[in-house]
Amino acid sequence: MRCTVIGGAGFVGRRLAEALRRAGHEVWVPARGDRALFTRELGHVYYCAGLTADYAARPFDTVTAHVTLLADVLRAGRYSHLVYLSSTRLYDSSNLPVGDEGAALTLQPANPRALYDLSKGLGENLCLTVAAGRAAVARLSCVFDWEPESPGFLSEWLIRAATERAFRLDSDGGFVRDYIHLDDVVHALTAISTRKAEGIFNVASGENVSNAALAEAFNRQGWDISLTRASPEQRAAICSTTALRALDVAPRGVLEVVSTYLEGIKTWN
Incomplete structure (x- = not known):
């Protein structure tokens, strides 16, 4: 299987790329700014690019990583399936008892923290509305x-x-x-991708x-x-894992x- 790991030098992306190679897949990890990302066939894309700890200090880089680059990849359309890494942190401001993927989120534009939430939410929206059924969202809990x-x-x-x-x-x-261990995250992401699943999945222990x-x-x-x-x-909020477990993925x-x-x-x- 041809795979592209965007953000493959990061914490999750690096382990994911290693696991895909061990499984015998053809894996490409594009360097930052590599324009070939929009001209070559990408196969199964894992979109791991993003900022977490330093998003507030780098607001423009955060928007570029979470939205702008993603939009360019989706616009080029040279992929068979894409998994976009988001976060269960989107549930933090919603005061929900259960973090259900289908629940409405509460986001406050005036809150400085909302830069992270809104940019991830917009990335999710692009995947779910313009990818013509070829994308899924993985909301990761604390890895x-x-x-x-x-x-x-x-x-x-x-x-x-x-x-x-x-x-x-x-x-x-x-x-x-x-909390979810990194190896369980890798297992979940590959299951979502290989099955070409659609929609949102909490990648969490529950x-x-x-x-x-x-x-x-x-x-x-x-x-x-x-x-x-x-x-x-x-x-x-307790993260629902019903959708993930339907893919036979049960994190420890x-x-x-x-x-x-x-x-x-x-x-x-």
């Missing part, structure tokens, strides 16, 4: 891994755990997130886990993790993955 330089709060815990048995984290025990519960998982395995603040567990729970990883560290050491 984690333990390889060096993996971004994100939980990734930092896991990387530190390989060399430190005790540390204190400046965080609140009541803060919750839906379970919100608090920082306190994560710290307890570490402590049960022999680590000494403490948090600076403790508050009641916050309420946040974060506590299971973390416990297995920590068991491995104890064995290695």
Whole structure:
């Protein structure tokens, strides 16, 4: 299968490109600004380009990555199927009990944070309205891994755990997130693409886990993790995974993955 991974140098794109190559697919990772993106046949496109942590400091780059470049790829039309990576963060401002892909979103243009949400929402809209059934949206929850330089709060815990048995984290025990391991994300994205699925898919575990519960998982395995603040567990939308599971994709729970990883560290050491 011919595959193109746009943003293939990033956290998700790099692991995805590696997995596709191992599976025997022809994989092209275009360099930034490569105009061949609009003239050659792209096959199955994974649109992983985007900004997360630094979107506020780079607003114009954010819009270019989330919308402008995507629009150019869709306009050129030289793809068989495209998967656009979005985020379950779009549910954060909606106060919904369940993050359902079909639910209406609440976005506030005057909120500085809305730059991220609105640009991702516009990218989703383009895929769902102008791609003539050849695109799907993957809303990723909090992706984690333990390889060096993996971004994100939980990734930092896991990387530190390989060399430190005790540390204190400046965080609140009541803060919750839906976490999904990077390998499960890759599996979900390839399933969406190979089946040429349409619509929106939450690529998530479907379970919100608090920082306190994560710290307890570490402590049960022999680590000494403490948090600076403790508050009641916050309420946040639970991501529906019904659509994803209909593709026979069932991501593992974060506590299971973390416990297995920590068991491995104890064995290695």
